[in-house]
Amino acid sequence: MSAAAAAPPCAAPAERPVLRERGQHEVFCGLTGIVWLHRKIQDAFFLVVGSRTCAHLLQSAAGVMIFAEPRFATAIIDERDLAGLADCNAELDRVVTQLVERRPDIKLLFLVGSCPSEVIKLDLSRAAQRLSRQLAPAVRVLNYSGSGIETTFTQGEDACLASLVPEMPAEPGTARSLLVVGALAEVVEDQFQRLFAALGVGPVRFLPGRRAADLPPVGTGTRFLLAQPFLGDTARALESRGATRIAAPFPLGAEGTTRWLAAAAAVWGTSPEKLRAATAGGEARARQAMAPHRERLAGQSVFFFPDSQLEIPLARFLSRELGMRLVEVGTPYLHRAHMAEELALLPEGTFLSEGQHVDRQLDRCRAAKPDMTVCGLGLANPLEAEGMTTKWSIELVFTPIQGYDQAADLAGLFARPLVRRARLEV
Numbered sequence: 001m002s003a004a005a006a007a008p009p010c011a012a013p014a015e016r017p018v019l020r021e022r023g024q025h026e027v028f029c030g031l032t033g034i035v036w037l038h039r040k041i042q043d044a045f046f047l048v049v050g051s052r053t054c055a056h057l058l059q060s061a062a063g064v065m066i067f068a069e070p071r072f073a074t075a076i077i078d079e080r081d082l083a084g085l086a087d088c089n090a091e092l093d094r095v096v097t098q099l100v101e102r103r104p105d106i107k108l109l110f111l112v113g114s115c116p117s118e119v120i121k122l123d124l125s126r127a128a129q130r131l132s133r134q135l136a137p138a139v140r141v142l143n144y145s146g147s148g149i150e151t152t153f154t155q156g157e158d159a160c161l162a163s164l165v166p167e168m169p170a171e172p173g174t175a176r177s178l179l180v181v182g183a184l185a186e187v188v189e190d191q192f193q194r195l196f197a198a199l200g201v202g203p204v205r206f207l208p209g210r211r212a213a214d215l216p217p218v219g220t221g222t223r224f225l226l227a228q229p230f231l232g233d234t235a236r237a238l239e240s241r242g243a244t245r246i247a248a249p250f251p252l253g254a255e256g257t258t259r260w261l262a263a264a265a266a267v268w269g270t271s272p273e274k275l276r277a278a279t280a281g282g283e284a285r286a287r288q289a290m291a292p293h294r295e296r297l298a299g300q301s302v303f304f305f306p307d308s309q310l311e312i313p314l315a316r317f318l319s320r321e322l323g324m325r326l327v328e329v330g331t332p333y334l335h336r337a338h339m340a341e342e343l344a345l346l347p348e349g350t351f352l353s354e355g356q357h358v359d360r361q362l363d364r365c366r367a368a369k370p371d372m373t374v375c376g377l378g379l380a381n382p383l384e385a386e387g388m389t390t391k392w393s394i395e396l397v398f399t400p401i402q403g404y405d406q407a408a409d410l411a412g413l414f415a416r417p418l419v420r421r422a423r424l425e426v
């Protein structure tokens, strides 16, 4: 039976049927998030407490040159540590002390847990508290886990941001403010700042900020918009501090961006005329810039392997704004509340799958023969060798894709592999 024939029947968005898969995964771990997070928080340092494998992953994902002064590193757990012959806490204290002495620019240090640190049950939360006390007030030390056999690579950002929430100061009073949650490129942040100002929405703050000291306040007046769809733990932590999530689709594409802005505008009571005035120009510009890509992509079929948790918003964008046909939309986790607005916009009968059984999904993909397959790096090369056209999902997190002025770039990321394949076939 082909994937299309096996598609579950359509249903109202809230109860859309989903194929749940449990089996072998093909994913990167949450350490990957360090690659974009260290660029975003400019005085933070990420110290992975892990193995040589973790160091290799980070090094190759970030493509760091040997003479650079990067703001991440790996404290290697070696055989003596694993055998319990060394005092890991003493070793860690020594490494951290050396690091902060050598790098006075570090204001926020994340101890990032890994599979090996979890296997030997090294308590990084106690280590972070101890080191924070020692190094205060110059350096704040936090910890989170980037390990992942069962996780997705974007969960590293979620864990990192969730670790920041308890550190956020309390917002005095109940005055309303907007918090945009999720690491965004600075250029995108600036564009959104201008749009919110035009909508009369504010004050607007961003999590994470550009510097360690920029931690925004949070309280019962805080309304937050998720800029990324993989921030379930961060959202929960913010809600436990009294903040309220504004339900919205994600700001991908012209439509997604307008709906995302409109959701905040509705909370602030912005008039429809003011909303139109603030968004019409950006939306028209985005649609015009996307038009050549739409010509290339319309009618092409796309198959998503579960990898980044961006799959559902991307599928909505590709089908509604670029006319692509969705064969299967796989997602590692389906957060029904955070995805409700996105699910409502997907075409009826869209085949959704959650979790992964990679062999079964590969069978469905090969049977469907999609024009494009969106997947992780580990699957892309073998599928390309089989003649399929692929898009690396990780590129969609490394590249600024949110907002009106990035909509055409996002469309271009999907058009390029098809153009390249067409050229190769000439």
Ligand code: SF4
Residues within 6 Å of the ligand: 029, 030, 031, 050, 051, 053, 054, 055, 057, 113, 114, 115, 116, 146, 147, 148, 149
């Ligand atoms: S999966 Fe585990 S061992 Fe492998 S790089 Fe990630 S944290 Fe390190």
